[in-house]
Amino acid sequence: MNDKRVEGKVQDSQIRVTNFLEVEEGYQEEEALTEASRCLQCVNPRCVKGCPVGIQIPHFIKAIKENRMQDAYDIILESSSLPAVCGRVCPQEKQCESFCVKGLKGDAIAIGALERYVADYALAHDFSSTNRKSPNGKKVAIVGSGPSGLTCAGELARSGYEVVIYEVLHKAGGVLTYGIPEFRLPKRIVQREVENLEKLGVVIQTDVLIGNTITLKELQDEYDAVYIGSGAGLPKFMGIEGEDANQVFSANEILTRINLMGAYMEEANTPIKKCKTAYVIGGGNVAMDAVRSLKRLGIDAHLMYRRSEEELPARKMEVMHAKEEGIVFDVLTNPVRILTDENNNVIGMEVVDMELGEEGEDGRRSVHEKENSLHPVPCEMIVMALGTSPNHQALKESDVQLTDRGLIVVDGTRTSSNHVYAGGDAVTGAATVILAMEAGKKAAKEIMEDLQ
């Protein structure tokens, strides 16, 4: 009988493609209570094992059910610094929810939606979470104010450390601010989470590029420990002919213009390119965010991915929402050349069809070009969402060791340099918000151990 989960209200797909307001409206009280009461309260909860930061999921759900909202919030905060963010952007279907017993015969509990409900309730009711141990006189510098840095800062500040976060942009939040769009993660939510950290005494210094403005060495001299959570790095391009055409952008550029600079708003001073047809190349969350943003600018937006829909690395919900919004999915297709006019403007691309082969060592099926499948596709804009390669501005003149692939060598989160720790995309390459948070949390733990 209660095999079906409660679906929260979602903005109508026809309407939402004309705005940047949040797609999912979140549970109302009654919906949350109904969904919470579906939870079996397993004695050995499998869902917790699926959570990278180990939130005591059944406990907070029980608290919702019993209308103890402050408790619910406190339980989540024990493990996660950014519940309003995670409830919205975690790939729950691959994590906690995939382990839920209810999922064996029906729908898994909507853990993400419930987490979001608690966090939004807490923000709306101004729950304070300023519990912190008395200052221990130790200072930690954090490079980057993205999910990893914010999490690390929260953990340390609560334990009595003095924390300063350095951010190169003019606003805090990292990818939560410049990358993930308003319709998926409203910026006021990010702002509130940042303010909560500031209430704990965390200082955020914007407009600082570590490596240039201040060197890592100087941070090491001034602080007891340094955590590097500088993020994924330089956007990758394909290296195909015509890629330097005027309307070939990285997804990072498009998203930064739209989210950080507000270019989707009429009154914004930062421009964004519009056109009739645009293609976003890639299949991850960044690709999904970019293509859905372009759609909202009135562009006929396509997603092109070389594998099949099944292999799309993006969060399932985003794929579903994108489809509802009328994004065209051109899967098993790959560009080989970008076509331009004499002024270097994009007029289309040449693409080939692709076929899937055997599963490779990485567990993903290989993919190869179909013979004689080359054909042109007209368009005026192409956005590359192909991941990133390391950017180590922060490590200039430091002794932090790198792998052959240019990633930071770590043992846990400890780097080769004294009292320098690193985590998140700077270590793993582009991954998810929650994994970056996990690393930030782990770093905080290791810093505390080492500074004992």
Place this chain on the structure above:
Amino acid sequence: MYQVFYNKKINENSYEMKVKAPLCVKKALPGQFVIIMAYSDSERIPLTIYDYDREEGSITLIYQVVGASTLELTTVKDSLYGIVGPLGNANEICKNPDNYRDKRIVYVAGGVGVAPVYPQVKYLKSCGIEVDVIYGARSASLYLIRDKLEKEARKVFYATDDGSFGTKGFVTDILEEKRENYDLCVTIGPVIMMKNVCEVCKKYGIASIVSMNPLMVDGSGMCGACRCEVDGKPKFACIHGPEFDGSKVNFDLALKRMNVYKNEEAVKMEEMKEKLAKRGVSYE
């Protein structure tokens, strides 16, 4: 917010602004740039550093009004919303002056490009390396900071398009004429001028360095808007540059890529004029 000492007009379309930025100035070296924001909703604008004073903790910038954002910048009075830097790499000669003591160096500046040339000339003089400067402008009235430049350079040669000051013609005419005197040229100015200067250099076997100033958003390598083709490969001006070997830069591509937002910028310019008029802000 950053305190603004002054933001004043210095010729018919250029302004000079001095900002208090103590952290930013600590490591600033000639050749590096900053990104500034006039107000919280402004565009991020990259500007190469013109002058800096570590004791005072100040950075001075010279900018030309070329679009909505630089027009808006002229309205800044007491404080600037944002300044981040120093970004990019310092000029190679200033970084390692000892490697260049036996070189005969000339700087070729065009228009407002003289602003980033000046600190290099000054810095090198302080290291005991004197250089010549060839400085071109459309007309005599457009010259900037001539006195300061002449104080630091060994010699300054002028060229104007209309012959109203110095040689009538282009900087390349002077460079060709004096080519025997130099084996290294640093050129900063409009892309088309840098292209022509580098062609002359190539022709006569003079090494060249250019400072690229493409569109940019974050300035730390994250967005890739500023990519230039150097030696056939894409390079990010913000972290790999802004200075590159002039013989290896694809200037034709850079010229075309400058026009990406041309139409959008024209619209924004009109909107900005209206916005400022409505606010009763005067500008010229």
